[in-house]
Amino acid sequence: xxxxxxxxxxxxxxxxxxxxxxxxxxxxxxxxxxxxxxxxxxxxxxxxxxxxxxxxxxxxxxxxxxxxxxxxxxxxxxxxxxxxxxxxxxxxxxxxxxxxxxxxxxxxxxxxxxxxxxxxxxxxxxxxxxxxxxxxxxxxxxxxxxxxxxxxxxxxxxxxxxxxxxxxxxxxxxxxxxxxxxxxxxxxxxxxxxxxxxxxxxxxxxxxxxxxxxxxxxxxxxxxxxxxxxxxxxxxxxxxxxxxxxxxxxxxxxxxxxxxxxxxxxxxxxxxxxxxxxxxxxxxxxxxxxxxxxxxxxxxxxxxxxxxxxxxxxxxxxx
Amino acid sequence: xxxxxxxxxxxxxxxxxxxxxxxxxxxxxxxxxxxxxxxxxxxxxxxxxxxxxxxxxxxxxxxxxxxxxxxxxxxxxxxxxxxxxxxxxxxxxxxxxxxxxxxxxxxxxxxxxxxxxxxxxxxxxxxxxxxxxxxxxxxxxxxxxxxxxxxxxxxxxxxxxxxxxxxxxxxxxxxxxxxxxxxxxxxxxxxxxxxxxxxxxxxxxxxxxxxxxxxxxxxxxxxxxxxxxxxxxxxxxxxxxxxxxxxxxxxxxxxxxxxxxxxxxxxxxxxxxxxxxxxxxxxxxxxxxxxxxxxxxxxxxxxxxxxxxxxxxxxxxxx
Numbered sequence: 001x002x003x004x005x006x007x008x009x010x011x012x013x014x015x016x017x018x019x020x021x022x023x024x025x026x027x028x029x030x031x032x033x034x035x036x037x038x039x040x041x042x043x044x045x046x047x048x049x050x051x052x053x054x055x056x057x058x059x060x061x062x063x064x065x066x067x068x069x070x071x072x073x074x075x076x077x078x079x080x081x082x083x084x085x086x087x088x089x090x091x092x093x094x095x096x097x098x099x100x101x102x103x104x105x106x107x108x109x110x111x112x113x114x115x116x117x118x119x120x121x122x123x124x125x126x127x128x129x130x131x132x133x134x135x136x137x138x139x140x141x142x143x144x145x146x147x148x149x150x151x152x153x154x155x156x157x158x159x160x161x162x163x164x165x166x167x168x169x170x171x172x173x174x175x176x177x178x179x180x181x182x183x184x185x186x187x188x189x190x191x192x193x194x195x196x197x198x199x200x201x202x203x204x205x206x207x208x209x210x211x212x213x214x215x216x217x218x219x220x221x222x223x224x225x226x227x228x229x230x231x232x233x234x235x236x237x238x239x240x241x242x243x244x245x246x247x248x249x250x251x252x253x254x255x256x257x258x259x260x261x262x263x264x265x266x267x268x269x270x271x272x273x274x275x276x277x278x279x280x281x282x283x284x285x286x287x288x289x290x291x292x293x294x295x296x297x298x299x300x301x302x303x304x305x306x307x308x309x310x311x312x313x314x315x316x317x318x319x
Numbered sequence: 320x321x322x323x324x325x326x327x328x329x330x331x332x333x334x335x336x337x338x339x340x341x342x343x344x345x346x347x348x349x350x351x352x353x354x355x356x357x358x359x360x361x362x363x364x365x366x367x368x369x370x371x372x373x374x375x376x377x378x379x380x381x382x383x384x385x386x387x388x389x390x391x392x393x394x395x396x397x398x399x400x401x402x403x404x405x406x407x408x409x410x411x412x413x414x415x416x417x418x419x420x421x422x423x424x425x426x427x428x429x430x431x432x433x434x435x436x437x438x439x440x441x442x443x444x445x446x447x448x449x450x451x452x453x454x455x456x457x458x459x460x461x462x463x464x465x466x467x468x469x470x471x472x473x474x475x476x477x478x479x480x481x482x483x484x485x486x487x488x489x490x491x492x493x494x495x496x497x498x499x500x501x502x503x504x505x506x507x508x509x510x511x512x513x514x515x516x517x518x519x520x521x522x523x524x525x526x527x528x529x530x531x532x533x534x535x536x537x538x539x540x541x542x543x544x545x546x547x548x549x550x551x552x553x554x555x556x557x558x559x560x561x562x563x564x565x566x567x568x569x570x571x572x573x574x575x576x577x578x579x580x581x582x583x584x585x586x587x588x589x590x591x592x593x594x595x596x597x598x599x600x601x602x603x604x605x606x607x608x609x610x611x612x613x614x615x616x617x618x619x620x621x622x623x624x625x626x627x628x629x630x631x632x633x634x635x636x637x638x
Contacts, residue, residue, distance in 0.1 A: 050615070064614040075614070190593040253609070260610070261603075264583035265593060274509040274584060281615045284580075289613070290572070291579070293606040295383040295394070296369070 019138075019214055020101060023125040023221070024080050027105040028061075030123075030225050031078045034107065035063050037229055038076070041236060044069040047076065052279055056083035062282040065109075066289075070116070070240050074109035075285030085128070092272060097128040097136055104142075105225070106269075108286040109232075114252035115242035117148035117155070117197065118259065119232050120286070122269075123225050140217045141204035143178065144228055145186050146235075147197030147259060149252045151308045155235045156198045160318035163201050166227035170220045175319075178203045183315040188262050195312045196262045251305050253292035260291045338457075338533055339420060342444040342540070343399050346424040347380075349442070349544050350397045353426065354382050356548055357395070360555060363388040366395065371598055375402035381601040384428075385608075389435070389559050393428035394604030404447070411591060416447040416455055423461075424544070425588075427605040428551075433571035434561035436467035436474070436516065437578065438551050439605070441588075442544045444537075459536045460523035462497065463547055464505050465554075466516030466578060468571045470627045474554045475517045479637035482520050485546035489539045494638075497522045502634040507581050514631045515581045570624050572611035579610045 017025070035047045045068030053059040060079030065071050080103040089095065104124030111118065121144035128137040146159045164175040182202035187195045201224070208214035263270050263286055273283040299305030336344070354366045364387030372378040379398030384390050399422040408414065423443030430437065440463035447456040465478045483494040501521035506514045520543070527533035582589050582605055592602040618624030 066614060073612070073614070190599050257606070260579060261583065264580065265590070271584070280509050284612065285614055287576070287612040290609060290611050292609050293392070293603065294608070295385060295392070295604055296600045 019125070019218060020103070020127060022218060024103050026218075026222055026225065027078050027103060027123060030228075031061065031063065031076055031105055034076050034229060035065075037233070038065065038071060038074070038109065041233065042068040042070045045071065050282075052282065054079075054081050054083075054279070056081070058082050060279070060282060062279070062285060064285055068112070070111055070113070070236065072110050072112040073289040074107070075282070076105070076107040076109075077282055077285065078105050079103065079282070086276070088276060095128055095137065098131040099129045099133070101127040101129075106286075110256070110288045111236065111240070113240050113242060114149045114244050114248040115152075115239040116236050117146045118256075118288070119147070120145050121225075121228050123221050125221070138207065138214070139204070140206040140208075140221055142221060142224065143182055143200060143202035144224070144231065145182055145197055145200035145202065146232075147255070148308060149248070149255050150304050151198065151311055152235075152239070155238070156311075156316075157318050158234060159198075159200060159231050162227055162231035163224065164319050166223045167201065167220070170216065170223070174203075175201065180315075186262065187266075188258060189266065190261070191258070192313065194258070194309070195315065196259055198311055198318070199315065250292065251299070253288075253290050254294060254297055255308075256288035257291040257293050259288055263287065338444070338537060339422070339446065342537060343422050345537075345541055345544065346397050346422060346442060350380065350382065350395055350424055353395050353548060354384075356552070357384065357390060357393070357428065360552065361387040361389045364390065369600075371601065373398075373400050373402075373598070375400070377401050379598065379601060381598070381604060383604055387431070389430055389432070389555065391429050391431040392608040393426070394601070395424070395426040395428075396601055396604065397424050398422065398601070405595070407595060414447055414456065417450040418448045418452070420446040420448075425605075429575070429607045430555065430559070432559050432561060433468045433563050433567040434471075434558040435555050436465045437575075437607070438466070439464050440519075440544075440547050442540050444540070457526065457533070458523070459525040459527075459540055461540060461543065462501055462519060462521035463543065463550065464501050464516055464519035464521065465551075466574070467627060468567070468574050469623050470517065470630055471554075471558070474557070475630075475635075476637045477553060478517075478519065478550045481546055481550035482543065483638050485542045486520065486539070489535070489542070493522075494520065499634075505581065506585075507577060508585065509580070510577070511632065513577070513628070514634065515578055517630055517637070518634065569611065570618070572607075572609050573613060573616055574627075575607035576610040576612050578607055582606065 039046050045065050047063040047065045050062040051059065052062065058081030060077060062075060062077045065074045082101040085095065085097050085100055102124065104122060106122045108120045109118065123142040125140050126138060127135060130136045144163060167175045178201035179199060182199040183195060185202050186199065187193045206217055208217050270283055274280065299309055358365050364384050366382040366384045369381040370378065371381065377400030379396060381394060381396045384393045401420040404414065404416050404419055421443065423441060425441045427439045428437065442461040444459050445457060446454060449455045463482060486494045497520035498518060501518045502514060504521050505518065506512045525536055527536050589602055593599065618628055
């Protein structure tokens with residue numbers, strides 16, 4: 001990332017809370033804000049909070065909404081966990097080190113109305129220590145992506161534009177780079193690399209070289225985190241009262257089958273979590289309320305369903 | 320496997336079709352028999368046949384039934400394929416060799432009525448050759464397992480008993496061994512090793528040391544293959560007219576979610592097929608028509624749903 005104005009000298013940073021503490025505070029505040037706002041938008045269902053502890057260290061707060069008037073199923077989860085580096089982590093994450101700390105917010109929202117897109121977002125921070133407990137590596141990761149069932153081009157533009165505006169102050173080239181990452185990552189390689197939706201941004205292993213950069217990356221995470229509701233809620237408001245029938249529900253469930261395929265076959269976080277004894281229900285809260293599989297289903301030529309599929313097969317520049 | 324009476328001397332084997340040819344004939348005949356019988360049982364839907372070619376060599380015949388009066392979705396597939404050994408195959412299958420040949424029948428049937436179990440079965444044969452085209456390794460694999468949504472103990476006993484009777488002539492200890500394999504293999508490690516159903520038999524890498532053993536293993540495959548309809552159809556007949564409501568459908572779809580999880584996260588054949596550019600629609604025909612996910616769902620204490628779950632969590636000796 002490009003250099004930015006630094007507004008806090010090193011001497012002051014040492015007296016302020018650590019980055020671990022600041023990032024943890026940030027994701028918990030953001031979780032509260034997002035849950036309250038979505039509840040208010042839904043008007044019927046509320047989030048239940050399921051706090052859990054991890055046997056190896058730390059824990060989390062899984063918040064789940066189900067059977068709402070707007071949101072059929074969704075989770076907005078935080079976790080703040082730490083532990084010993086295992087052989088599996090060394091192999092999969094290609095890291096050296098003795099202990100690790102990780103905190104993050106991860107959300108997936110599946111709305112009821114097939115004209116309202118599913119959305120996913122995640123902001124995370126990872127630290128790695130040597131056997132003396134000294135910090136040896138750290139990085140940020142995250143992103144947000146949209147999974148419509150019917151494509152309104154203005155919605156796709158708005159979503160991307162809002163993310164771009166949040167990111168641009170941190171480097172003019174970043175949005176394009178993270179947008180491309182996202183198109184490539186959230187795709188089903190086993191289905192001709194069909195994307196699960198129309199993308200967004202995705203970034204990982206953003207390693208600060210010093211405290212100034214660490215602070216800037218933290219502010220970058222705050223900026224994209226705070227842009228999330230602004231990018232998504234107007235789309236919900238605009239489409240949540242659209243009329244639909246069983247035909248649209250069938251297509252929504254077929255596309256949700258693709259979402260399941262991506263999450264269980266390709267999503268690194270899901271697979272890693274499940275194989276390292278993560279909390280299964282918190283990890284799999286990302287799965288949709290219902291999914292459907294029809295052998296070799298092809299949407300009718302010229303249909304709205306086919307239009308969406310074509311955008312999933314061919315990444316598009318939205319801004 | 321134990322030694323058995325051999326009824327074909329070596330001199331005669333050389334004049335008969337190769338094992339490749341015989342096994343191919345066997346699975347294609349079995350595919351025809353199974354499809355005809357299931358169609359006749361369904362009375363409404365018929366199998367459509369989707370023949371395909373593999374760019375690397377060979378092809379298959381994917382037969383799919385959908386929206387039947389008894390069978391909601393199912394596939395009975397054969398494939399006869401061959402190709403060059405790739406690095407991925409060397410790593411995953413731990414084999415040395417230059418070229419391979421594989422043929423098999425794989426089926427999954429998802430019935431409409433939640434009181435009728437889903438069933439899966441597979442019979443396969445693999446050959447490996449060196450760079451001169453000489454056979455250097457070969458093995459058989461397969462099995463059958465039952466996934467009920469409601470447990471009728473007499474059905475579970477009948478399924479296991481029928482498989483055991485087919486296997487017993489080939490070695491008295493084999494059923495127990497393959498039954499245990501099945502319980503261990505078809506389980507969701509990420510859900511406390513909950514089995515996807517009540518098991519059956521599963522075996523792999525049955526390597527014949529000579530032609531006599533190869534012939535005996537072929538007859539073993541024929542015996543378990545021919546036992547399939549006998550093990551499954553009486554259960555279908557007995558339960559297909561049971562009355563059910565939305566409550567039973569909900570539970571069926573939740574359990575089908577677990578089926579999806581197993582197939583996409585753990586099933587070696589599925590994952591290997593998808594990562595080696597196999598035919599996606601043929602591989603994923605195993606997925607159910609619909610699946611449902613509810614956060615942290617627990618069936619009510621003392622319910623029929625909980626009874627099934629307990630049998631999935633604790634392997635049981637059925638015969």
